Amino acid sequence: MSTKDTPSVDSSEEDIPLSKIIKRRKSKGVDSDEDFTIRRRRSTPRKKANIKETKKPKAKTKNSVESDDDIPLSSLTKNKMNNKNESTNAKTKEDKGEQSENDNGGENNEYKWWEGDFDDSIKWTTLEHSGVLFPPEYEPHGVPLKYDGEMVKLNAEEEEIAGFYAHMLETDYVKNPIFNKNFFDGFRSVLTSENKKRILKLEKCDFTLMYEYFQKLRDEKKNMTKEEKEKIKQEKLKMEEKYMTASIDGRIEKVGNFRIEPPGLFRGRGKHPKAGCIKKRIRPEDVTINIGKTCKIPDPPAGHSWRDIIHNNQVTWLATWEDTVNMTPKYVFLAAGSSLKGQSDFKKFEKARELKDYVLDIRRKNTEELRDSDLLTRQRATALWLIDKLALRAGNEKGEDEADTVGCCSLRCEHIELAENNTVIFDFLGKDSIRYYNQVEVDKIIHKNLKEFKKGKKKDEPLFNLLTTASLNKYLTSLMPGLTAKVFRTFNASFTFQEELKNTPSDGTVAEKILAYNRANRQVAILCNHQRSIPKSHDTSMTKLKEKILMLKYEKYLLRLELLDLVEEKTFKNRPEITEMESDLDDDVIARKKIEKEELELKKIEQKKIKLEQTKSESQESKKVDVEKDSNSDEESSPKRKKKDLEEPRKKTKLSPERLEKKILTLKNRIENMKLALTDRDENKTTALSTSKTNYIDPRISFAWSKLHSVPIEKLFNKGLRDKFKWATSVDANWSF
DNA sequence: TACCTTGACTCAGAAAATTAGCC
C-alpha cells in the first residue's frame, strides 16, 4: 500500500468544530504551516490576489462579445507569485539562460505572466489564428477486398472504411468482438446494395491485400533518401506553419492540436461499447471558430464554409467540432507551454498548496464523521478517507454507452473484498480501464463502515449508494473554497514527492541523486496508479545491460591483477576501490567472460582477414605480408588455442601502475553508473512516471531540488516540460510545497 | 453540457551503440 507521511492533527484544536477553527484561524491570521515538519515558505499569509475563485462563466450566447476594452494584462502590477523572499535572489545567470531557451523563436521579450497578477475569468482580449488544418482528402488505391476467396472491387467510400480496418490487422483491436461488430455494422452501412448482398460476414472478409499494400507504402517511405524525407518534412512544415501559432493579446503562442482528427475507427479503451465505430470525416461545415471580433476570420478550405464564428473570450478554445462517435465536443486549445495553460497549472498547484492549510482540520472532522449517526455522512467520510489515503479519483456516474470503469464514488460492492486484520482488497477498472488492485490495511472504523455499506446489497450495487461526486464536491467546497476531490490527488502527489525527495543522498553523485529523484517520482506514480505496459524489449535489454556490467567488471579484474603484479598489494591497504573483488564475479563468470572477450577478438581478426583478402584480390602483392601475419594470428586463435588460453597467463597491457590505477577507477565509475541505470530501469518497467510529472507534481519542487542538489534541470525535465513549467524556474533552493 | 485536465499509447527521429576505416 502507498502510505503518506502526512501531518498530524494539532491537539490544541482537536475538539473544536472545523468551521470555527477555520474562522478562528482566519481572524487570528494563524498559519497552520506550523503543524508541518516541512519548511515554511512564507511569512505573510498566502496571497489571495493571484488565486481568484474560479467564477462559473455566465451562460453564453453563441455570439457573445469579447471585451476589447479590457486593460492589457501586461500592464498589471508586479506580483507576489513566488513570494518576495524566495524570488529576489533567484534570478541567476543560469536562469536567464534557461529563459532564453524557452522563449519564442529566441526573442527576449517573453511574456512573463507569473511576474504580474492575472485575471483568468477573461481569457483574452484579442485572439487571432488561422483556424484548423484538415486531413487530406481520401485518394483511392484500388486494392480489392477478398470475400470468401473472391476479389471484390470497392468504391472509394467502401475502400476507405475497409482500409481503416486493414491498417489495424496486426493490433489487438481486431481481437475484440465489440470492435469487430461495430466496424462491420459501419462498413455494411456504406456498402452499395450489390456489395451489401454479397458481403455478409466479417470472418469471410480478407483485408490482407490492403494490409500488404499499406506495408509496402510504409516501407517505401522508410527507404526514402534523407533528402526526400527532408523535402517532405519541409513541405509539411510549410503547409502547417500558419496553423501552429495564434496571436493572443498581441503575443505569439503555440497552438496545441490544430489538426482536425482524421476519419478512422474509434479506438475506445477496455470494453468500450462503441469501439470500432466509424469516426466520420470532419468538414469545415462541422467546425465552429472562436476568434477576436476585430480579427481576420480564417478562410475555410475552398468551396466550404465554417459552421459558425463566435467571439467568446471567456473560453480558451480556438475551434470546436462534435465527435461523430460519442457526440461530445472536441476542441482546439493552445499548447501546454502557453500562458493560458501555465496560469491554469499555477492555479491548480496553488489550490493544492492551499489545502495544506486546511487538511488537518478536514481530516479531523472527517475522522469524527466516520462514526456519525447519519448514514450519508458516514458514507461521505469513508469515501473521502479513500480519496485522501489512496488518491482515488472522484468517480463520476457513467453512461451505458461508455466503458464500465469506476472511481471512488462509483465503486460497487464487487470492487472491494473485506479480509482479515482490517484489510481491504480493492480490485476494479479505473480510468482508461486500467486495473486498480490494492491490498490495504485500513483503520478499524473504515473496515467496519465498508462492511456495513456492503451488507444486504448485491455485488453490482453501489457501495456508496447515497453519495454522488457532486454532493461530495459541494461538501468539500464548504470546507475550503474551490476544494474538490481532485485537489486531494494533486496535494497528496506533490506532498508525497517532496517527502520522498528527503531521501536524496546529499553527498551522492549526480547519478545517485537522479535515481533518488526517479524513486520519489515512482512513489507518486504508484500512489496514483499510473501504469504502463512493460516494453517488449525490457527483458532483452536488461540481460544485455547485466552482461555489459559483468564484462566491465571482468576488465577491471584483469587490470587489477596486472596492477598487483607491478605493485605490492599492501600499497593499496586502504584503497578498497582498487583491491576489492566484485562480489558477483566468481570463477564461472570469469571463465565465461574470458571466452566472450576472446571470441570478440577472434571475430575482429576474422573480419580483418576477410577485408584484407578482398584488398589482396583487388590490388597488389604488397599487401601479402600483412595478410600472412593476420592468418597466423587467426591460427593461434583457433578453438584449440582458446581452450589452452584459459590456463595461460593473461595478456598484459604494459601500462604504468599510475595509468592502470586511473583506468580501474574510470571502470569503477562506469560500472556504478550502469548499475544505477539498471536498477532504475527495472524498478520502472510497469510504472509510468511522466503522467505524475506532467500533471500532479508541483514543478517548483523539482526546480528547488535541482538547485539544492546541483543537478541540471535538463536531467529532470525535457524541453517540453521546461517550457510548460517555465513559470516555476525562479524558485530558490529552499522553496517548499 | 461545455470546457478543460488527465492519461496511455504510437511512432518518427534523436541519441546511443556499434562498426569500419584511417592514422
Next chain:
DNA sequence: GGGCTAATTTTCTGAGTCAAGGT
C-alpha cells in the same frame, strides 16, 4: 594498439494523438 571520425544500426525519447476523466 589506441585514438579518432564517420557511417550504420539499434534503442530510446518525447511530441503528438485522442480517449477518458472531473467539475
